[in-house]
Structure formats: C-alpha cells, structure tokens
C-alpha cells in the first residue's frame with residue numbers, strides 16, 4: 076500500500092477547443108509519477124499546460140484520454156486529501172483571517188469550536204496569531220500567502236498542489252516563504268507538485284525537477300536534486316551542485332522557450 | 341468620500357518646516373479637514389438659500405406664474421396645513437403610510453425573489469439559456485403599462501400597487517444578482533471546492549457574498565423604483581395614497597399641494613437611501629476603503 080505512488084498520470088492527453096472551434100492538445104501522452112512525500116517541481120514555457128496538469132489531479136478537470144490516479148485510485152471528483160495553493164489571491168475577501176483559515180474544516184463538517192482551535196494553532200504556526208481579525212485587504216502580500224498556506228495546511232493534505240504560489244512576492248519575502256513552506260512540509264510529509272517559472276525556486280525546494288516541452292506538453296527531462304535537507308534557501312543557491320544543475324536545466328528550458336517562440340512566430 | 345479625497349490632496353501639498361512634530365502635523369490636518377467641512381456646508385446652504393429666494397422672488401414679482409409654479413413659502417404653508425388637517429379622505433399620514441406600505445411590500449418581495457432567481461439562474465447555465473428569451477421579452481415590457489391591468493385584476497386597493505412596485509423592482513435586482521453571480525472569481529470558487537465546499541456551500545460562502553456588491557447597487561435604485569410603481573398605480577386608480585393626493589390636487593389646481601407631496605416623497609426616498617447606505621457599510625466592512633478619486 077505505502078509504495079503506491081501519491082500521484083500517477085499515465086499517457087494523459089487533454090484537448091481544448093479554441094474559440095473558432097478547433098480542438099488542440101495541451102497535454103499529449105503525458106506521464107508523471109510522484110512518490111509519497113516527494114517534492115516535485117514543474118517548470119516549462121508559458122502556456123504549455125502546467126496549470127492544466129494540476130487541474131487534472133484535483134479532479135476539477137478531466138483528461139481527454141489516459142488515466143490520472145491518486146494513491147492508486149482513478150480520480151473521480153475532488154479528493155479531500157488534496158490541498159491547492161493558487162497563484163492569484165484566492166482568499167475570501169469578506170472573511171477575516173481566522174474565518175478564512177477555518178473555512179476548510181467547516182466546509183468538511185467539523186465542529187466549530189474544534190475548527191477554530193485548530194485555526195488559531197495554524198495561525199500561530201505561520202506567525203499571524205495577532206492578525207486573526209484583520210481582513211485580507213489589510214495584509215501585505217507575504218502575509219496573505221501565509222494565510223493561504225494555513226488555509227491549505229489545516230486540512231492536513233497528503234498531496235499539496237501549488238501553482239506559482241509565490242510569483243507575486245518580492246525576492247526577500249519569497250525566500251522567507253520558501254523556508255516557511257519547507258518547514259511546514261517537513262512536518263507533514265505531503266507529496267508536493269510545485270509549478271514555477273523561477274528555476275532557483277524549483278531547485279531550492281524540490282527533490283525532482285521536471286522540465287516540460289512547449290505545447291503540447293510532454294516531459295523533456297527529469298533532474299534529481301541531490302542537495303541534502305534541511306536546506307537553507309538563502310544559502311543553497313551558492314552551492315556548487317545547485318549551480319551545475321541550474322545550468323543544465325536552463326539549457327533544456329531555453330531550447331523549449333525558443334521552440335515555443337519560433338512556433339508562435 | 342470625494343471630500344476625503346480633496347482633503348488628502350490638500351495635505352500632500354503642504355510642506356512643513358523641518359522640525360515640525362507629528363502632533364503639530366496631526367493638529368493642522370484636523371483643523372484643515374474641519375475648515376473644509378464647514379466650507380462645503382456653507383456653500384451648500386448658500387446655494388439652497390439662493391435658489392429658494394430666486395424662486396420665491398420670481399413667483400411673487402410675476403416673472404413666473406405662481407399659479408403653475410407655486411413658490412417655497414406657499415408650499416411650506418400648504419405642507420403644514422396638510423400635516424395638520426389632512427385631506428377630505430384621510431390624514432396626510434394615512435396617505436403617506438399607504439404609499440409606503442405598497443412600496444415596501446413590493447420592494448422586499450421583488451428584491452427577495454429577484455435575488456433568489458438571479459442566483460439560481462446564474463448558477464445553472466442550462467436554465468439560464470432556456471429562460472433567457474422569456475426574461476428578455478418580459479423585461480421589454482415598459483412596467484407602467486401594466487398598471488391598468490393590475491388594477492383590473494387586483495382592484496383599487498393595496499395589492500394592485502404592490503404588484504406594480506414588485507415588477508419595477510424584480511427585474512433590476514434579478515439582472516444584477518445574475519450578473520454578480522457570473523462575475524464571481526473562478527479561482528475563489530475552485531479554492532472553496534478544494535477546501536471541501538459542496539455546491540450549496542459554494543453558493544452561500546462564495547457566490548452570494550461576491551455578488552453582494554452588485555445586488556446592493558441595484559437595491560439602492562430599487563427603492564425609488566418601488567415608490568414610482570406605487571405612485572403610478574395610485575395615479576391610475578386609487579382612493580388613498582400620495583399619488584392619489586397629487587391627482588386630487590391637480591383636479592382642483594392646487595399646485596402648492598402637488599409640490600408639497602413631492603417634497604414629502606423626496607424626504608422619504610432620501611431617508612431610505614441613507615438607511616440602505618448604513619446597512620451596506622455595515623455589511624461591507626471587509627472591503628478596502630474606496631480609492632480616493634481626484
């Protein structure tokens with residue numbers, strides 16, 4: 076049981092209709108396996124199908140062909156073991172911080188008192204205990220991301236999907252958020268799929284980095300990141316392995332981005 | 341809101357001498373904002389006084405015909421008279437209350453049903469596509485042409501006016517609620533679903549709150565629409581009500597009474613508007629303060 080992977084995509088294709096009614100493929104014969112507790116990063120040219128891939132795993136989207144499995148079972152509907160952190164701000168602006176964090180347990184029918192206790196606990200863990208009653212518009216970008224992390228982690232996800240969660244943050248805040256994420260993740264042991272355009276972010280965080288081709292996306296190359304944990308994100312980028320891997324991934328990605336621009340031109 | 345904007349501009353233009361303390365700057369800002377408020381108030385009262393005396397003077401000196409246009413002191417006197425003596429049929433308060441009752445019942449039923457239908461159709465694309473032509477057609481009917489029909493169907497009493505107020509309100513609220521539901525943020529809906537919300541919870545926790553600002557925008561105009569419905573209904577056929585009172589006054593060429601009735605209705609609508617703004621502000625505490633427009 077415990078050696079069934081957390082996520083399997085087997086020969087998955089996903090087609091969309093363009094506005095003029097033609098079908099086009101976003102994913103084609105796409106296969107990906109994520110082990111339990113593994114931290115995977117996906118990088119690839121814009122529009123290649125990274126968000127689409129995450130959507131298939133959540134069950135919000137359905138593959139046109141192929142199979143998507145979560146813990147060995149084909150995905151049907153939204154799996155409660157999955158958590159998702161969005162690129163855009165997906166907090167509920169009309170709820171204050173604690174009511175945002177408590178949303179998941181309450182949606183799942185937990186008792187109110189227990190849910191609020193747990194939410195307070197999570198707010199303390201992300202360092203926002205004093206901001207319970209603030210509304211999202213009263214928080215900085217970094218604080219909102221912390222709330223979003225607490226909102227996601229409170230459901231104890233066994234799979235965590237993150238779609239460019241920190242792309243809107245400044246560099247310093249982003250590094251702080253990386254350390255925060257690694258700390259929270261190491262306590263839970265969830266499998267993570269992290270989509271990003273930032274290679275340093277991908278290499279710094281992940282066990283495995285997948286480089287995707289331009290649309291229709293398949294996997295171009297796989298890079299194991301053998302940098303020991305716990306990692307200190309602010310220092311890891313000066314590591315020699317880091318620099319070597321970084322150079323290799325850049326080369327792969329550059330080819331695809333150039334192929335993409337040539338195709339578009 | 342716009343006044344706050346102007347104050348902000350004024351402050352940013354002030355350059356303080358080095359060494360000015362925070363307390364001094366704060367005191368100066370408070371004084372500046374008080375001066376500004378007094379100035380605005382003075383201008384408003386001044387303009388009001390000027391317009392009223394212009395009207396009064398023009399009517400008394402015969403520049404405009406006092407018979408048709410009446411004038412402020414005559415209107416005020418007639419209003420007092422109406423308040424004290426009422427009309428032949430009933431007291432002024434009875435007329436006013438009846439019109440209010442018609443408008444209020446029409447407003448609440450119309451907006452409640454408008455919200456329910458708007459949210460239901462906004463959430464259900466199939467139903468929305470099926471009903472779209474019907475709704476468009478019904479919406480194309482100018483509401484006031486229904487007044488004689490409602491009076492035929494429901495009689496001269498309360499309910500014919502309630503029905504008219506209802507249709508005046510329903511479509512406005514309906515289309516805003518529908519639009520508000522359609523504009524709900526997709527990422528936010530997906531977030532709720534993944535956090536564990538079932539469709540009903542998505543509707544109550546995400547869709548309705550995010551449509552709320554659209555709905556409130558329609559409620560603001562809807563109340564005056566409800567009053568229009570009630571009064572037009574009374575014009576067409578009624579035994580009591582402000583519309584009836586205006587109609588009666590026209591019959592005996594009592595222009596001062598007609599204007600007095602208008603003043604009364606304006607006061608009522610402004611009060612309702614004020615109450616609604618208060619409720620909205622209370623419900624919308626989560627919203628960032630409006631960006632200060634220049």
Ligand SMILES: Nc1ncnc2c1ncn2[C@@H]1O[C@H](COP(=O)(O)OP(=O)(O)OP(=O)(O)O)[C@@H](O)[C@H]1O
Pocket residue numbers: 091092093101120121122123124125126127128290
């Ligand atoms: N619902 C949809 N209908 C039609 N086309 C879609 C839909 N969703 C995505 N696409 C198309 O699929 C392609 C991949 O989109 P996707 O959002 O997965 O890209 P991405 O890799 O996440 O890009 P980015 O890095 O810019 O976020 C795009 O060309 C997009 O236009």
Ligand SMILES: [Mg+2]
Pocket residue numbers: 125126127238
């Ligand atoms: Mg994307």
